[in-house]
Amino acid sequence: MGAHARGPANLRLVWVYPDLLSTYGDRGNLLVLERRARLRGIGVEAVSVNSDQPVPRYGDIYLLGGGEDLPQVLAARRLRADGGLAAAAAQGSVVFAVCAGYQLIGTEFGGDEGQPVAGLEMLDIRSGRGERRGVGEILADVDPALGVPRLSGFENHQGVTQIGPGARPLARVLTGVGNGDGTEGAYADRVLGTYMHGPALVRNPALADLLLTWAVGELPPLDGEYEAWTTRFREQRLAAVPVS
Amino acid sequence: MGKLPMRARVATTLGGAAGRMSRLAGRGDGSVIGGVIGLRVEPGLLSLLAADRQIVLVTGTNGKTTTTRLISSALSALGEEVASNAFGANMEAGLAAALGQSPEAPYAVLETDEKYIPAVLRATNARVVALLNLSRDQMDRAAEIWLLARRWREAFEAAPDCRVVANVDDPLIAWAASGAHQVTWVAAGQRWHEDSWCCPRCGSHLRRDDLGWRCHECEFSRPSARWVLDGSSVIDSAGRVTELGLALPGRANRSNAVMALAVAEVFGVDPAAALQKMRSVTSVAGRYTQVERDGRQVRLLLAKNPAGWLEAFDVLEPAPVPVLLSVNAQVPDGRDTSWLWDVDYRVVRDRPVFVSGERGLDLAVRLEADGVPFQMVSGIDDAVSRVSPGGTLDVIANYTAFQQIRTAVGRAA
Numbered sequence: 001m002g003a004h005a006r007g008p009a010n011l012r013l014v015w016v017y018p019d020l021l022s023t024y025g026d027r028g029n030l031l032v033l034e035r036r037a038r039l040r041g042i043g044v045e046a047v048s049v050n051s052d053q054p055v056p057r058y059g060d061i062y063l064l065g066g067g068e069d070l071p072q073v074l075a076a077r078r079l080r081a082d083g084g085l086a087a088a089a090a091q092g093s094v095v096f097a098v099c100a101g102y103q104l105i106g107t108e109f110g111g112d113e114g115q116p117v118a119g120l121e122m123l124d125i126r127s128g129r130g131e132r133r134g135v136g137e138i139l140a141d142v143d144p145a146l147g148v149p150r151l152s153g154f155e156n157h158q159g160v161t162q163i164g165p166g167a168r169p170l171a172r173v174l175t176g177v178g179n180g181d182g183t184e185g186a187y188a189d190r191v192l193g194t195y196m197h198g199p200a201l202v203r204n205p206a207l208a209d210l211l212l213t214w215a216v217g218e219l220p221p222l223d224g225e226y227e228a229w230t231t232r233f234r235e236q237r238l239a240a241v242p243v244s
Numbered sequence: 245m246g247k248l249p250m251r252a253r254v255a256t257t258l259g260g261a262a263g264r265m266s267r268l269a270g271r272g273d274g275s276v277i278g279g280v281i282g283l284r285v286e287p288g289l290l291s292l293l294a295a296d297r298q299i300v301l302v303t304g305t306n307g308k309t310t311t312t313r314l315i316s317s318a319l320s321a322l323g324e325e326v327a328s329n330a331f332g333a334n335m336e337a338g339l340a341a342a343l344g345q346s347p348e349a350p351y352a353v354l355e356t357d358e359k360y361i362p363a364v365l366r367a368t369n370a371r372v373v374a375l376l377n378l379s380r381d382q383m384d385r386a387a388e389i390w391l392l393a394r395r396w397r398e399a400f401e402a403a404p405d406c407r408v409v410a411n412v413d414d415p416l417i418a419w420a421a422s423g424a425h426q427v428t429w430v431a432a433g434q435r436w437h438e439d440s441w442c443c444p445r446c447g448s449h450l451r452r453d454d455l456g457w458r459c460h461e462c463e464f465s466r467p468s469a470r471w472v473l474d475g476s477s478v479i480d481s482a483g484r485v486t487e488l489g490l491a492l493p494g495r496a497n498r499s500n501a502v503m504a505l506a507v508a509e510v511f512g513v514d515p516a517a518a519l520q521k522m523r524s525v526t527s528v529a530g531r532y533t534q535v536e537r538d539g540r541q542v543r544l545l546l547a548k549n550p551a552g553w554l555e556a557f558d559v560l561e562p563a564p565v566p567v568l569l570s571v572n573a574q575v576p577d578g579r580d581t582s583w584l585w586d587v588d589y590r591v592v593r594d595r596p597v598f599v600s601g602e603r604g605l606d607l608a609v610r611l612e613a614d615g616v617p618f619q620m621v622s623g624i625d626d627a628v629s630r631v632s633p634g635g636t637l638d639v640i641a642n643y644t645a646f647q648q649i650r651t652a653v654g655r656a657a
Contacts, residue, residue: 019441019449024383025582031613050441052449068388074447135384136579154580156384198582202609226612233605 011037011216013046014059016085020051020075021101024156026065028199029096032208033061039222042212051075055084060215061094064101066157066197069112072100079104079120089122094214095191098200102185102193103127103159110159123193124166125186130177133158137241138176138196140184143168148206150174151184152237153196161186161195170194175244190214203234248347252292255282256344279337282344290336293343294352294368297327300507301356301364304376304417305389306552307500308334310492310528311376312355314504317525318518319511325349331529335360339368351511359387362399365406373400373424374507375410375417376432376500379439380586381549382578389416393444397423409506411499412469415457419444419464430506431469432499435558436551438586471509473502480505480515488519491526496555530650532559537628537653541636544653546646548577550586556640557591566596568627569611569618570641570649571603577643581606589614598627601645624649 015030034044049055051074055062062085067075079085089095095105103109106125111117114129138155142148151171160180163169170185170192171178178184178195185194192211194200201208205227213219248256282289300319302312309332316328327346329338334355343352356364358378365373375396378389387395393416400408400423410421413434421427434440440457443450448461456466472479476498477487488498501522508518527533534543547556560567569592573581581603589611597618599607604620611618621627624639631637641649 020447022438023388024380024580025585028582028585028610028613031585035613050449068390070390070447071442074442154384154582156580198580199585202585202613229605229608229612233609236605 011042011044011212012058012060013044014056014062015046015048016055016062016064016079016101017051017075018048018065020071021065021067023066023068023100023197025198026063026098029063029065029098029201029208032199032201032205033063033212035226036205036208036222037212037216039224039226040219042216051078055079055082055088057084057088057091059088059093061096061211062088064095064097064105066099066101068100072104072109073111073117075100076104076109076117076119080118086120086122089191092190094211095122096201096211097123097191097193099155099157099159099195099197102195103161105191105193106161107164123186123188123191124164125161125193126164127159127161130158130160130180134177134180134195136176137237138178138184139174139238139241139243140171140176140178141174142171142207143187146170146187146210148204148210150238151194151196151207152203152234152241153194153200154198155195156197157195159195175241202230203237205230205234248292252289255289256293256347276333276337276341278344279333279339279341282340283337288367290340290343290364290367293340293347294370297343297349298351298511299368299370300351300353300372300374301361301368301370302353302374302376303356303358303361304374304411305358305379305381305549306555307376307496308332308355310497310531311374311500311503312353313525313528314501314522315374315507316353317521318504318508318513319351319353321508321513321517321521322351322511324351327352327354329355336364336367339364358392362395365399365403369403370406372507372510373406373408374503375408375421376503377411377414377434377436377551378416378420379436379549379551380583381551382580383582384578384580385575386578389439390444393417393420396420400424407510409503409510411503412467413456415440415450415464415466416444418467422467427467428471428506428510429467429469430503431472432502433473433495434499435495435554438550471502471506473499478502478505478515486515486519489523491523492528492532494555494559496558530646533650535653537624539633540628540631542624542628542653543636543638544646544650545638545640546643547640548642550583553587553640560592560638560640561636563595565636565638566598566627566631567592567638567640568598568600568621568624569607570599570601570624570639570645571607572601572642572645572648573603573606574644577645584610589616592616596630598630600624600627601641624652
């Protein structure tokens with residue numbers, strides 16, 4: 001639990017800059033975390049923070065979504081100036097970042113003209129622009145240390161990412177592109193990023209639960225109607241995508 | 245057609261023959277294959293076919309097919325033939341086929357895919373481009389929308405003879421259109437705001453109020469409009485208020501109609517005459533069609549992306565009329581269903597909801613997260629059988645799911 005954690009009765013979710021970083025279904029990650037916490041009797045306070053507002057430092061889990069090149073550059077500039085997100089992460093808050101959000105929490109990423117842009121330096125990764133766009137289903141096996149089963153997602157990006165010594169790859173790619181070197185995503189402490197875009201946590205409930213556990217501690221397993229549909233959906237997606 | 249060079253005539257004739265054969269073989273309306281063959285024979289075919297005609301291009305994320313139809317109807321008040329790709333074949337081949345099929349038409353209204361606007365504008369030297377709206381859509385294959393808006397803007401800067409008719413309530417559209425030499429601004433409304441929270445010029449957060457939107461950093465703001473949609477009426481430039489009285493349902497179609505009136509004005513069509521023609525449009529390529537199925541009324545609504553779903557919900561019959569939601573993820577739909585999470589499904593909580601489609605499970609998980617009770621069904625007939633005889637069923641489906649349901653109910657319109 002982070003030094004600022006407020007116990008299971010009050011989980012604070014902060015969606016960072018949905019006005020700039022919400023290209024395609026990113027709200028799904030917020031809704032899934034909220035739903036999975038509430039089903040376990042945890043009270044949730046979810047806030048969306050736009051780019052003209054300060055980022056609060058009291059959040060338990062921060063979410064960053066995908067975005068086009070120009071909004072990504074603007075978001076990085078504003079988040080650096082604001083300082084709230086990096087401060088919260090330094091205090092032990094959980095950060096889950098997707099696609100453009102994943103790139104911008106690193107040390108550097110490729111801007112709208114391919115120029116290097118300074119990131120938030122919250123994760124030891126460095127990103128640039130690849131030769132071609134990776135678009136399609138992605139399957140990847142997660143670092144066994146995290147105890148999360150195979151990831152299923154959809155990626156749509158032209159980024160390539162190198163992971164430095166201060167971070168570890170989240171997963172090994174079975175199908176798809178990911179970071180571009182056979183790995184996918186990265187994590188260090190409680191900061192985790194992935195190229196699975198949009199509602200990545202919907203297909204990967206165990207990853208959602210890992211983030212929740214980091215924020216509030218051990219959780220009971222879920223059953224019931226919600227989990228039954230989620231399981232069927234996840235199994236259908238895993239069966240539909242061949243391991244290449 | 246007498247003015248066309250020989251190769252263009254050959255290209256058009258071959259294309260026309262291929263289109264007829266395709267229709268006879270039951271492969272759709274044949275317009276695309278005709279155009280493809282024609283363009284292979286003469287790559288400059290679109291320019292040649294467009295020469296000496298007054299051309300309108302219609303583009304935007306939602307409402308292209310319907311607005312194209314409304315503008316064609318309005319221009320028919322001029323008493324001359326109007327060429328059009330009425331069935332939504334909106335890339336170069338479909339456009340060439342539409343012009344080739346109506347060689348004598350002095351006017352053409354062409355629905356154009358968003359990505360093709362710069363090339364088609366150059367090729368056709370269009371008199372008018374109508375810009376409806378721009379929002380997230382099929383992101384696995386479509387261009388990103390800020391990038392699209394920038395390309396459009398550059399294309400308009402290079403086309404001094406073109407008048408852009410643009411919706412001022414969509415900031416991205418307003419920014420793209422403000423690069424044009426001639427603009428007619430239309431306050432056509434835009435309920436979907438999720439892709440326009442930030443200033444397209446400088447990226448700052450936009451402020452919105454009853455009067456529109458404004459950037460506080462760079463002062464880019466909503467232009468004042470010549471035509472205004474106000475509820476179910478239109479206010480024209482002289483301040484006259486006229487009830488639209490369309491047969492087509494919903495706010496989105498009233499928005500499309502006001503855009504069509506502004507385009508018709510460019511060609512000197514009297515608004516009253518244009519409206520009279522537009523009121524006779526009842527269904528467009530199967531959309532809004534009502535058919536009887538097994539003693540129940542079934543109404544078909546197409547929604548392909550989050551902004552489209554928002555507008556489709558607006559057209560639903562009041563609760564407790566049930567609704568079938570059907571989603572596929574084939575190539576024309578976009579292979580990525582992430583967009584489901586950008587739609588707020590809580591609005592259908594108050595009625596029976598049926599779910600079908602190749603990606604019905606994606607939808608099931610989505611509805612569950614929103615706390616919307618639903619029943620999974622095997623298809624349209626299963627859903628119909630769960631509606632009381634004599635009752636009504638609304639259907640909202642995305643592109644290929646819509647086509648499948650339309651085929652199942654027998655292409656009644």
